[in-house]
Structures are given as structure tokens and as C-alpha cells.
Amino acid sequence: MTVVLPLTLAAESLPERVGVQDTLEALTYAALDRLSGRLASHVRAAGVDCVAMLAQNSVAFPALFFGAAKAGVPFVPMNYRLTDAQLDRQAALLGRALLVTDPATAGRIAPREGLAIIDTRTLIEAVADLPLTDADPDPQSEACWLFTSGTTGEPKTALLSHANLTAYVFGTVDPLSATEDDAVLASVPPYHIAGLVGILSNVFAGRRVVFLDQFSAEHWVDRAASAKVTQAMVVPTMLGRILDVLAARDETLPHLRSLSYGGGRMPTDVIRAALERLPHVGFTNAYGLTETASTITLLSPADHREARLADTPEVRARLGSVGRPLPGIEIEIRKADDSPAAPTERGEIWVRGPQVSGAYRGKGPTLRDGWFNTRDEGWMDAAGYLFLAGRTDDVIVRGGENISPGEIEDTIIAMPEVADVAVVARPDREWGEVPVAFVVLRPGAALAAEAIRSRVRGALRSTRVPAEFLFVAALPYNETGKLLRAELRARLRSAA
Amino acid sequence: MAKPTPGLRLFSTQSGVELIVVKGADGVLTCAGAPMVTQRPAPPVADAGGAAQVQLTKRYADAQSGLLVLCTRAGSGPLALDGRELTMQASQALPSSD
Structure with missing residues (x-):
């Protein structure tokens, strides 16, 4: 299975539905499918090894992601928050690449041999008359490269195949299940694994994706209210600020039905405050890593409600848990001597499943018998709820x-x-x-x-x-x- | 007649049913008794309206081989692998995490 299939399906079944939109424009699924096919023709003709993007969220992000896939080369979203020197070191690792920038990032990466740098708008205008390339790549080929900083600060390039990225989507998302009124607010930056996987699962569900170019709590609340957003994913820091804005404005976001969070430690008092302020919203805590193609465990809305109202300390504590493994995902807690930890006993979290990659460019395999060491410390309670205790490597x-x-x-x-x-x-x-x-x-x-x-x-x-x-x-x-x-x-x- | 491999899209020749193979297996996948094909039939097939409806967004499995398919267009079935009728999986009912 490849990342192209969700888009093909949405474009065939819901061609006229708006699939992606930003503050400037909206594209139907059919238009997104065509644009990515034209971009793929450009990428093929350019003969590059990857498509890199140094740009904020916009409709160009999914178009380039799918376009790279149709051309059979990996997509490489880069972190515009890095310094120019750090970006330059990453650019040196790209090889022959098409690098797409936006007005905010233009000029930040210096020209170098093999790198074709082009502005998003210029590129989209340049491909307007190109034919469509709609090839389906090899499922085992690389769908994206993501730079991670790792333990030593030395940049590593995590590799995720089409099979890794789509395992979760095809295993758990109901295709074309969204209604015309459903909309998700995408505010996680494009270089974050949750941003990439979010596009796939929402396109597969046929859900309109509303991009927020850059996060601020005020901007997020404005957009969520005006676009009648029904769901969103945020990191814990964002949630704390959003709650402050909601409280100051006495806003309840009546259209919002589900809010998921992940990517860091969520203080229990923040999630408690969120549950109280937004009683009509289902909260989901998701835990995952770049190397596991995002989510591997979930704490569901029902888990949140149960934990909030529970009398027993074990159940109440689950508000601080990241939940239970997804179907098809195995998790083991291992002690320092590699032996399995007993329930509630602390150790390193290991994970195995089809979405787990653990592969890095230029490095040998890191999986042991299919198992990936997350280098996160944690424990599981007797009912299988996972708790995180911090990074093994002190990140x-x-x-x-x-x-x-x-x-x-x-x-x-x-x-x-x-x-x-x-x-x-x-x-x-x-x-x-x-x-x-x-x-x-x-x-x-x-x-x-x-x-x-x-x-x-x-x-x-x-x-x-x-x-x-x-x-x-x-x-x-x-x-x-x-x-x-x-x-x-x-x-x-x-x-x- | 194509072996059901992951990612393959299959189309019924007897009804409007369309599928994606999630987990592959050896064998012949049939819909309403006829092998499924990899190209959408043209013109579209008139659905005979049999009793066994294959439902949109539901997953169907064959326990013996491990085959798992996902319905992307509803229609009359039933679905079977080498004559064994596939069973509809209970919904995973997972909340969206992204």
C-alpha cells in the first residue's frame, strides 16, 4: 500500500469535495489529485532523488507530498525553525533535490550543486500545463525522510516507507467516512511526523483539512471558530495556551467534537482544565515517534472520562497515561538487563509492528527481531495502560x-x-x-x-x-x- | 484473476463492490460467486441486489489465510476466498489521533 491510494480513492469518490484549504485557497480532492500528478511530472523530468520542502503549512504541502510519491521519490519536509547553519548541513545531505520554499523561507538555504531551489507559487504555475503522472510507487520504497536530532544532537535522517506510513491508516481509519461538514484543523508543522500522517488519514477519511500556516493560540481559536472545525490535533504546549484564550474570550467552540494531543508531557492539571472547559469534546492522547510513523498508543475519550470520574487511584492515574497499543502494535517494557518488566515496573519501551521503521539513512538496521527501542522510559499498569517517565537519553x-x-x-x-x-x-x-x-x-x-x-x-x-x-x-x-x-x-x- | 496482495484494488464483476486488500493471502477472491478483477468494469455492472450486502468502510477477513480487505464501495456480495465466505470485522472504533 502506498500513500497515493488514499488520494486516488478520495478523488474518485468525492471529486468535488474541498479536500485541503489554507487562508488563500481551497482545492477539491480532484484538483489536489491533478496538481500532485502535474508536480510528479515535473519531479520526474527534473531527475531528482527527493523533493524537499522548507515552507509553512499550506495546500502546497499535501500537493508536494503526494506529487513526490507519484514520482517515486521521497518527500523531505524541513524544519524552518532551525538556524541557517543547521539547515545548510541538512541541505548537504539531500543530494540531487528539488527544494521548495515559500516567501518566509526564501533565501535561507544557499544554492549548492544538485539543489534546484524554487518558490511554491512559481512551481505551481510552471506545472499548470504538464501532463499527469499517476504511477503507484513500490510499497517498500521510501516515502519520506525526516531529520531527527537524536541523543547527541547529530542530525539523523529517519526513513519511512510507504508501507510504514500507510499501515496505521489502512488498519484503523474508515475510508470516506467523513461528512461534508467535517473539518480538521492542521496546525502541527509539516516537518513533524504527525503532520504527514494526519494528511493521509484525513484524506483517506475524506475529511476537509484546514491548514494553519503558523501556530498562535489566538489564530488557532479564530480559525477553529470561523472554519467550523470539528477536530484537531495539538501538542500539549498548544493546548495550555488555547485554553487560556478560550477562557479569556468565553469561547466554547461548539462545532469541535474531538481534540487529540501528543508529542510531549501533558500536565494533568492542563488536561483536567480542558475536560472541564470543553465538556462536549472527546479528548484523545496519542503517543508515537517519528520512527514509528506516529501513533502507537491511544488514550481514548472514554478512557479520559472514566479516569476523570474514577474513585480508584489506579484508574484516576490514567489521565496521565498515553493509553493502550493500537491493534497490530506490540509493546514491551524491558529492564536494563533486557528482561521483561512486570506491570508497574519501570524500563525502556520497545515497540514492534508494521508501521515501525527504525531505519536511518546511511546506517544499518536498528531493529532487533523487529523490535525498536524507543529510548523512552516508562511502565504499564495491570490493565495495559502505558505511562511515560521521560527520555532514556535525557532529551x-x-x-x-x-x-x-x-x-x-x-x-x-x-x-x-x-x-x-x-x-x-x-x-x-x-x-x-x-x-x-x-x-x-x-x-x-x-x-x-x-x-x-x-x-x-x-x-x-x-x-x-x-x-x-x-x-x-x-x-x-x-x-x-x-x-x-x-x-x-x-x-x-x-x-x- | 489476481492474487490479493496488500494495496491491490479489486472490483466485482457482479455488483458495484470495490475493495482494497489490506493483508494479502493466496487464493481466489470472489464476489457474488465470480472472481474479482483489477480493472473497474465498463460499463458499470447492474447490481442484482442479492441478500448479502458488502458494506462501505467495513473490513472483511478470512481467519484461515489471514486475508483482510476493506470495502471502498458497497454492493451485493458475498465475498469469499477459495469458497470460504469472509466475515465482517467488528469496527475498531478508534478515535482519530491526527
């Missing part, structure tokens, strides 16, 4: 964005006054987690927090700037010289 997840402590530490340790540094996550109501730096100065040295802050901001980006700098005499290490990050995190928790 800080700030507002759905993975931040590697290593790159922040490297920047700070380069300052001559600094003897040692550790950056760890502190739980945060708004962001889920924020980085906090423990800094050890050299004897006799003086350095203000503001100086470190501006150094990190200059070298990296604003989300990498620690929320606080704590100056300490020494960092805790174990007998083998390994930094005890867990101890630092515990200090932050007890101080909170």
Missing part, C-alpha cells in the same frame, strides 16, 4: 520539540569562565519541559547568567536558551565518571 522535550542537552552544554562549556555544565529538563506547565543549566565556574572566575544566556541565543536558537542558570560548586558524578542527570532533575523537582 528535553520543550513544546513538542526535542532538545538535546549536549548542544547547549557544548556551547556553554566553550566559555573560558566555565569549568563544568549540565543541562537537564525541568517540568513546566506551559512547555511540558524546559532546559535548566547547572553551571560550575572556574575558581576566581565571574560570569553573569545574562552573558551565558546571550551566548546560547547567539549560537543556537531561542528555544535552546535555558530557563534558569543555577551556579553550583560541583556536579554529581558516579564512580565511573558518568554525570548523574537524574539527581539534578530531582533537585529541580524538589525545589519546585
Whole structure:
């Protein structure tokens, strides 16, 4: 099965229904199908190895995603929030590529050999008279490349095949089941796996996708109300802000029926507040990774209601759970010695199933007997509900964005006054987690927090700037010289 | 007559039924007694209106072979693999996560 099939089906069965729209235009499923077929002809003629996109959400996103698939090359959405230097390093990995930009990103990636850079509008006008290419690619071929930062901050390119991306959609979504009035608000950026899979499942369901070019809570609420949006997916940070706007405006979004969230730690008080403010909305918590083609576990609306009203602590606790595995997905919690953990016992979360890839460009297979190590810590309760305890590798997840402590530490340790540094996550109501730096100065040295802050901001980006700098005499290490990050995190928790 | 492999679209020659194969198997898939084909019949088939209706968006399975198909257009059936009638799967009823 390939990502082309959902679009073919929607275009055949619901040709006149608006399939995708942004603030400037709307395309019916038939128009989206034709545009992607023309783009595919252009991609074929250009003879490139991939179609990269450095652009905000718009109708061009699904058109390019399906167009790349019809041309039989992977689609590579890039993160416009990275610095130009980081983007340039990623561009060097693309090989012969068509790189599509929008007015906000034009010029951010310098021309280089093999890279054909073109603006979205120019490209769409250029393909207007091209014939349609509607080939169905090999299901085992690569459908997309996604850059992930991983544990060391070294960019890795995760590979997902058509079979990986479509397993979840064909296994769980009812095709063409949406009505004319259904609409989903897509605000997750296109370089996020949930953005890609969301297009597939909503097109397969025949549901109109309304794109939000860039997220702000006010903008999201305006669009949800004016487009009569019936469902949406957000990361926890977005939800907290949306609730604030709803409360300030006394808005209830009467058309909204379901809201799913995922991509980071959801503070229990935020989800409780959401359930109270929007009693007519069904909430779904989804857990997944890039390497698993998004969702692998779900906490359903019924689970949320049950947990909220439960008398027993075990059931009440499930409001903080990511739910149970999807059909066809196996999950195991393994202890450090690789033995299976008992219920409620903590360990590393391993996953197996048809949507699990675990493949990276230029690297060998990472699966063990089909099992992928998520490098997330967690446990399962006796009823099979999964709870997350944090990243095995200490990645800080700030507002759905993975931040590697290593790159922040490297920047700070380069300052001559600094003897040692550790950056760890502190739980945060708004962001889920924020980085906090423990800094050890050299004897006799003086350095203000503001100086470190501006150094990190200059070298990296604003989300990498620690929320606080704590100056300490020494960092805790174990007998083998390994930094005890867990101890630092515990200090932050007890101080909170 | 095509072997049902994942992703293959199949069309009934006896009714309007259309399917996508989700999990493949060996064997001959029939609708209302006749093997299904990979091209949509032209002109469209007049539905004889048999008792066994194949329902839109429902999944049908053969436990013995593991075959799983998804109905993308409704019509008269029944569906069978090598003569074994497929059974309709209970809806997964999963909430949308995206």
C-alpha cells in the first residue's frame, strides 16, 4: 500500500469535495489529485532523488507530498525553525533535490550543486500545463525522510516507507467516512511526523483539512471558530495556551467534537482544565515517534472520562497515561538487563509492528527481531495502560520539540569562565519541559547568567536558551565518571 | 484473476463492490460467486441486489489465510476466498489521533 491510494480513492469518490484549504485557497480532492500528478511530472523530468520542502503549512504541502510519491521519490519536509547553519548541513545531505520554499523561507538555504531551489507559487504555475503522472510507487520504497536530532544532537535522517506510513491508516481509519461538514484543523508543522500522517488519514477519511500556516493560540481559536472545525490535533504546549484564550474570550467552540494531543508531557492539571472547559469534546492522547510513523498508543475519550470520574487511584492515574497499543502494535517494557518488566515496573519501551521503521539513512538496521527501542522510559499498569517517565537519553522535550542537552552544554562549556555544565529538563506547565543549566565556574572566575544566556541565543536558537542558570560548586558524578542527570532533575523537582 | 496482495484494488464483476486488500493471502477472491478483477468494469455492472450486502468502510477477513480487505464501495456480495465466505470485522472504533 502506498500513500497515493488514499488520494486516488478520495478523488474518485468525492471529486468535488474541498479536500485541503489554507487562508488563500481551497482545492477539491480532484484538483489536489491533478496538481500532485502535474508536480510528479515535473519531479520526474527534473531527475531528482527527493523533493524537499522548507515552507509553512499550506495546500502546497499535501500537493508536494503526494506529487513526490507519484514520482517515486521521497518527500523531505524541513524544519524552518532551525538556524541557517543547521539547515545548510541538512541541505548537504539531500543530494540531487528539488527544494521548495515559500516567501518566509526564501533565501535561507544557499544554492549548492544538485539543489534546484524554487518558490511554491512559481512551481505551481510552471506545472499548470504538464501532463499527469499517476504511477503507484513500490510499497517498500521510501516515502519520506525526516531529520531527527537524536541523543547527541547529530542530525539523523529517519526513513519511512510507504508501507510504514500507510499501515496505521489502512488498519484503523474508515475510508470516506467523513461528512461534508467535517473539518480538521492542521496546525502541527509539516516537518513533524504527525503532520504527514494526519494528511493521509484525513484524506483517506475524506475529511476537509484546514491548514494553519503558523501556530498562535489566538489564530488557532479564530480559525477553529470561523472554519467550523470539528477536530484537531495539538501538542500539549498548544493546548495550555488555547485554553487560556478560550477562557479569556468565553469561547466554547461548539462545532469541535474531538481534540487529540501528543508529542510531549501533558500536565494533568492542563488536561483536567480542558475536560472541564470543553465538556462536549472527546479528548484523545496519542503517543508515537517519528520512527514509528506516529501513533502507537491511544488514550481514548472514554478512557479520559472514566479516569476523570474514577474513585480508584489506579484508574484516576490514567489521565496521565498515553493509553493502550493500537491493534497490530506490540509493546514491551524491558529492564536494563533486557528482561521483561512486570506491570508497574519501570524500563525502556520497545515497540514492534508494521508501521515501525527504525531505519536511518546511511546506517544499518536498528531493529532487533523487529523490535525498536524507543529510548523512552516508562511502565504499564495491570490493565495495559502505558505511562511515560521521560527520555532514556535525557532529551528535553520543550513544546513538542526535542532538545538535546549536549548542544547547549557544548556551547556553554566553550566559555573560558566555565569549568563544568549540565543541562537537564525541568517540568513546566506551559512547555511540558524546559532546559535548566547547572553551571560550575572556574575558581576566581565571574560570569553573569545574562552573558551565558546571550551566548546560547547567539549560537543556537531561542528555544535552546535555558530557563534558569543555577551556579553550583560541583556536579554529581558516579564512580565511573558518568554525570548523574537524574539527581539534578530531582533537585529541580524538589525545589519546585 | 489476481492474487490479493496488500494495496491491490479489486472490483466485482457482479455488483458495484470495490475493495482494497489490506493483508494479502493466496487464493481466489470472489464476489457474488465470480472472481474479482483489477480493472473497474465498463460499463458499470447492474447490481442484482442479492441478500448479502458488502458494506462501505467495513473490513472483511478470512481467519484461515489471514486475508483482510476493506470495502471502498458497497454492493451485493458475498465475498469469499477459495469458497470460504469472509466475515465482517467488528469496527475498531478508534478515535482519530491526527
